[in-house]
Structure formats: C-alpha cells, structure tokens
Amino acid sequence: MKKFIAPILCLIMLTGCVKSAKNISLRLMIYAIGIDRDESGYTVSYQVFSPTGENISSPVNADETNVKVISVTGDTIYECERLAELQSGRELFTQDAEAIVLGDGIGDGDIYEILGYFEGSPDVYMGTDVICASGSAKEAVGVGISGLSDPHGFGEMIDEAIAQATAISPRLAQISNRIVSSGSFILPIMKIAYDDDGNPYAEGVFDGVLYANGKYSGVVDSDTVKGIRLLDGTAKTVPISFELTGEAVGAECRALKIKRRVYTSESGTAVISVEIKGELQPYDIRKKSNAELLVTSAENEIKRLCDQALETALQYNADLFDASLLLGKHGYEYKGMDAVQFEVKIALQLH
Amino acid sequence: METKAKIGSGQLFAILILSRILYTMLYRTESFSSGTPLLLGQLIATAIEAVICIPALMFSAKGMSIFEVCGKSKIVGTAYGVYFTWIFATTVCDFVRFIHSEFSQVATPIVTAITLGLACIYCACMGIEGLARGAGVLFVCVVLLVCSMTLLSDGSPNVLYLQPYAESDGKTMLDYILEDLSVNRMPVMLVALSGNLRKSGVKAGVGYLLFKLIFIEGLIYAVTVILWRYVNIPSYPIQALGAYAKTDLVRRFDSLNMFFWTLNCVLTGGAYLRCGSSGSEKRYTVAVGVVGTACGLAKFYGAFGLDESLCMWLNIAATVILGTLAPLAAQLYKRGNR
Numbered sequence: 001m002k003k004f005i006a007p008i009l010c011l012i013m014l015t016g017c018v019k020s021a022k023n024i025s026l027r028l029m030i031y032a033i034g035i036d037r038d039e040s041g042y043t044v045s046y047q048v049f050s051p052t053g054e055n056i057s058s059p060v061n062a063d064e065t066n067v068k069v070i071s072v073t074g075d076t077i078y079e080c081e082r083l084a085e086l087q088s089g090r091e092l093f094t095q096d097a098e099a100i101v102l103g104d105g106i107g108d109g110d111i112y113e114i115l116g117y118f119e120g121s122p123d124v125y126m127g128t129d130v131i132c133a134s135g136s137a138k139e140a141v142g143v144g145i146s147g148l149s150d151p152h153g154f155g156e157m158i159d160e161a162i163a164q165a166t167a168i169s170p171r172l173a174q175i176s177n178r179i180v181s182s183g184s185f186i187l188p189i190m191k192i193a194y195d196d197d198g199n200p201y202a203e204g205v206f207d208g209v210l211y212a213n214g215k216y217s218g219v220v221d222s223d224t225v226k227g228i229r230l231l232d233g234t235a236k237t238v239p240i241s242f243e244l245t246g247e248a249v250g251a252e253c254r255a256l257k258i259k260r261r262v263y264t265s266e267s268g269t270a271v272i273s274v275e276i277k278g279e280l281q282p283y284d285i286r287k288k289s290n291a292e293l294l295v296t297s298a299e300n301e302i303k304r305l306c307d308q309a310l311e312t313a314l315q316y317n318a319d320l321f322d323a324s325l326l327l328g329k330h331g332y333e334y335k336g337m338d339a340v341q342f343e344v345k346i347a348l349q350l351h
Numbered sequence: 352m353e354t355k356a357k358i359g360s361g362q363l364f365a366i367l368i369l370s371r372i373l374y375t376m377l378y379r380t381e382s383f384s385s386g387t388p389l390l391l392g393q394l395i396a397t398a399i400e401a402v403i404c405i406p407a408l409m410f411s412a413k414g415m416s417i418f419e420v421c422g423k424s425k426i427v428g429t430a431y432g433v434y435f436t437w438i439f440a441t442t443v444c445d446f447v448r449f450i451h452s453e454f455s456q457v458a459t460p461i462v463t464a465i466t467l468g469l470a471c472i473y474c475a476c477m478g479i480e481g482l483a484r485g486a487g488v489l490f491v492c493v494v495l496l497v498c499s500m501t502l503l504s505d506g507s508p509n510v511l512y513l514q515p516y517a518e519s520d521g522k523t524m525l526d527y528i529l530e531d532l533s534v535n536r537m538p539v540m541l542v543a544l545s546g547n548l549r550k551s552g553v554k555a556g557v558g559y560l561l562f563k564l565i566f567i568e569g570l571i572y573a574v575t576v577i578l579w580r581y582v583n584i585p586s587y588p589i590q591a592l593g594a595y596a597k598t599d600l601v602r603r604f605d606s607l608n609m610f611f612w613t614l615n616c617v618l619t620g621g622a623y624l625r626c627g628s629s630g631s632e633k634r635y636t637v638a639v640g641v642v643g644t645a646c647g648l649a650k651f652y653g654a655f656g657l658d659e660s661l662c663m664w665l666n667i668a669a670t671v672i673l674g675t676l677a678p679l680a681a682q683l684y685k686r687g688n689r
Contacts, residue, residue, distance in 0.1 A: 095603075096602075120584060122453075125594070126594060171505075171506070173506060174507075176580070177509075177580055181580075325509075326511055329514055
C-alpha cells in the first residue's frame, strides 16, 4: 500500500492544471494579435486557429488555411480579451502567438501601455515579436490568412527580415531591455499591398518605426536599419545594391565579423571603433572581372549605410547601437550620442 | 538511532547541492538585479562558506556522529531538531508562496502545504538511503534541465548586459552575500548526516562548494546575458529562463522546471525531516513533519511576525552555531575525553 502513496501524492501535487485544464476545442488558439487604437478605444483582432473540418471531432482539412480573425472593441486590451472569450465561448490561449501587430494609429503613450500589458501577462510568450503594420492591424492580421500560405507566416517573415538585416529583432523581452537601457528602439513594419482585385497581401517586413528616447520619431528605411545592424554588431548577412561603371549591381556581404571596441581620442572623447570584415558575393559573377573596383564600391556602400544610421541616431540623439552599454562596459560614461565618436573600418574580400 | 543506513560521498553531495539549488530557483528579482554584483557576491559568499564549514568537514572526516559524541544529549538533539524543523517550515512556506503567486488557481495554500508535508514525511520515512538514491537521480535531471534551458533559449545572449562593478552595487552585493549565507545548510547537514556516511564527507563537502560556485555563477551569468532587466517583470529568473526556452518537442521548459523543483522540494524537505528527527523512530519524523508543515503554513500567513531580515540573521547564526561551533566543540570534547 505504501508504494502506492508516492505516485498518488505526485499525481495530486503535479496536477496544477486540473482546475484550469480545458479540452482543446474549448481553447481559442491565437496566432497573432492585432491592436488598433482610435477615439472609441482599442480594437483587438485575433488571428485564431479555426479548423475547417465538418464538425468538431472530424479531422482538420489541411487544404484550407484553418484560421480566421475575431475583432473586438473595448476601452482596454483586457476588456477586449474578455469580450473575445464571450464572443467565441472559448478561452484565449496566447502562449503560441507569434506576433503582436500594432496598427498605424498607435501613439506614444499607447505603445508603452500595450507593451506593459503584454510584458506583465504570464499568458504571453516573452519571445513573441512586436511589429507595426503599414495600415490597420486588423487588416494586417487578416492578411496573414489571404496573403500567406500558412498562419505561421508572421514569424517566418520576421525571421527572414532579421536574417537579411532589414529588421532588428523585435522580441518582447528584447524591446523591454532596450527601453530600460536606452529608451530607443525600432519596430519593424509589415507592409501591406493590394492586388489588382483590391485584396490585401503582405509584401514583407522591412523599414521600421523609430521610438527615440521614449517618443515616436517617424519611420526609418531599410538602409538605416541595415546600418544600425552593422554598427551594433548583430548583422551576419547584408544584401546591398550599388552602381558599378554605370550599371546596378546586387551583392551580398556574408559571414560578417564585426568587432567593436572603445578607446579615448586625443581630444579626450570616447571613440567607438567598429571593424567590419566579411566576404562579398555578387549575384552576377561576370562582375567579378573587375574585382578591385567591385570591392571598393561595396565597401563604400556599406560605409554609406553606416553613415545613414549614424545620422539618424544623431538627429534624434537616440542610442540605437547599445553605445551606452558598450561605453559602460569599458568604464566610460555615456553622455548622449553627440558626445560619442564612431570610427568605421570596412574590409571585404571577394568570395 | 539509524546507524546501519550508510550513504556514499556522491549521494551526500547530491543531497547537499539539491538543498542549495532549491533556493537558487527561488531567488527573486524584487531584491536583486542580475549582474556583476551577484557574480562577485556568489564568489565571496562561497569563500566565506568554505571557511565556516572547515570544522564540519574535519568532523565528518572522522566519521563521528554528533549525537553519539554528545552522549545522546537531549539538548544537542533538540537544537538540531528545532533547526531542521524551522528550515523545513521555511521550505514549505517558500513552496506555498511560489505556487500561490505563480499558479494561484492550483489549490489553496493549506492544501498545497499539507500535500507537500505528507510527501516529505513519506520520503523521510523511507530512510536516508532511499532519499540519497533519489537525490542522485534528481541531481542529474536538474543539471540537464538547467543546461537545456540555457542552451535552447530563444533569447540572444548579449554580453554587454554584464556591466562592470560600480560603487553603487556594493549594497546589492552585500545583501546577496548575506542572503546566500542564510540559505547555506551544508555545514549543519554535513554534521547531522556524518553518522550515516560510509566514508569521509570531505569529498562531498569540497565538491559541493566547487559545484555550487560554478553552477550558480553560470546561472547568474546566463540570466544576465539572456534576460537582463526583463527578469524584473516575471520576478523569478530561473522560471523565466525556462519560459524563454522553446523547442518543437518541448514547448514549455518552465513547466519542466516547476516539475523538477517540486520533486526537489519533496526530496530536500524529506532530508531535512530525516536530519531533524536525528534518524530516530518514524513517529518522531512524522511529528517533526507535522510541526514543520504547520509552522510553514503559519509563516506563510505571517503568524510569527518575523521580518525577512531577522529570519536571515537567525539562519546565519544557527548555521554558525550548529555547523561550525558545535562540531568544533564536539571534537575538542572527544579529544579531552581521551
């Protein structure tokens, strides 16, 4: 009898889900959360798993997208969640949500309220991406159905943009840390376009909305984002385009190794030296014949991207490169972007 | 008195390290921010701990039992009994507090405390050998789990989050050192269990100090470079580290962490009860378990009116008295008797 007590006790102790356990059919599986804001309050749109089988017990029809959008309006996001549950008769399950999409009407104050809500929610995965939409979030969340082959498209689109250095990782935890460290961050933008019939589709994730020192500071283009990724040392591959003897050339800077160090200049100011090394792979191999010019032009293009990013950072006095942390690590005091000098050295080799 | 049951150095090491990891999983960010002060604090605390435990190591090297040396003195037995009942109560209280704050829908605090108490009593009644074998297996599982949570984390480590030590970090570091010393059960457990050892406990003690240093320093480093200030939001860094790790196979490492931590609570609680009842008859073990559970529940509801700071100092004082001075006195007493 004694031998049975231990497993029984374990069963009792480890059944934390007994009360809250629900049949999967009574859960609303959320893939993406879209948030819009206007005078009437928040409109929250949920992209949810909705199997298209004949009934609840029949198998899922894999030929269909099996997702739909539920939209609700309320004074707070919490109220919207409750309304969505009432509307669907099911409990929201947001642990697997891949993205929180913010509509273009989200203001300065709203974004911190929204981020604060999701940061504090134990039901939201801290690695969920936060992105902006070029239109309304409701439309963007719906585009996930019509413009993408499967509902996991949000995560894949963002990952691809991060891989190509056109986006900075917008994970909830990372944004939270950027707010703490510098107050400046960039959220990638999901571009929505329309086909000939007027149906929206997702063009991809590029460009970004800049929040400098806690304030909305406009939209920055993909080149600026690439420059930021080069200067903060996180870029691994950067696709570039430039002119060579009057012709447009597309190339990829691969296997980038970016070293950042700090030293004091003769004038006594802190200098952040960024050394970028990598391989250049032109898409048109015929261009390799003029190797020296090709490499020089590519290096100039990389330099231009970095200069553009620095210009944006200086314009808004926004620490977009973790400069304060880098200086702090080397015992320097961060006194604003205008008090920091950047030195960029680029050395590319033809692949 | 249970004198036949003997455990090996490895098993003792597992019991000691699990009792320490139990508290690491519970360290809260309301009191500390991850970073250099904690890394330095851990290093200093381990050095102090190494000095404090020297008499206990020497005592265990001679294979003596504190209770036999003191001629089955009731005072000594009672002192160790009260100490282990108190830390068992603290374990129950911490467990209930954690479950109540993170999984408030699970059960009422009373049900949680009683369930944990019953499980610990059962484990303690199984004897020290059973506990030691269980600790060995659980130790491997916990280490594998923590390594998986760190290596499979979805977060990108950023070494810049580890900032150098600043003057303003002094208080945080000192607080952490005191906190770490207050949850240091090793010397007292080593003394209490030395009668149950097959060989000297020196190997287990030294291994404990080294492993604890590397393991906890590694954890603090991982939490700092992966989560940094974000841990101030979920509060429990190790639980948050688990929540940030995600694979297609295992979706929630924090629930796995919770599972192993619960097992750790049961096992460590059982070991405390075993030490607290001095290996006496089972009814004493049950009595210590019942009193400890009741005290833990009362502590959870704030019945003793003790603040955290006072508890911390009481724990440190008890560790020094029972883990350093008592084995020193016992050795001097035995030498004097010769």
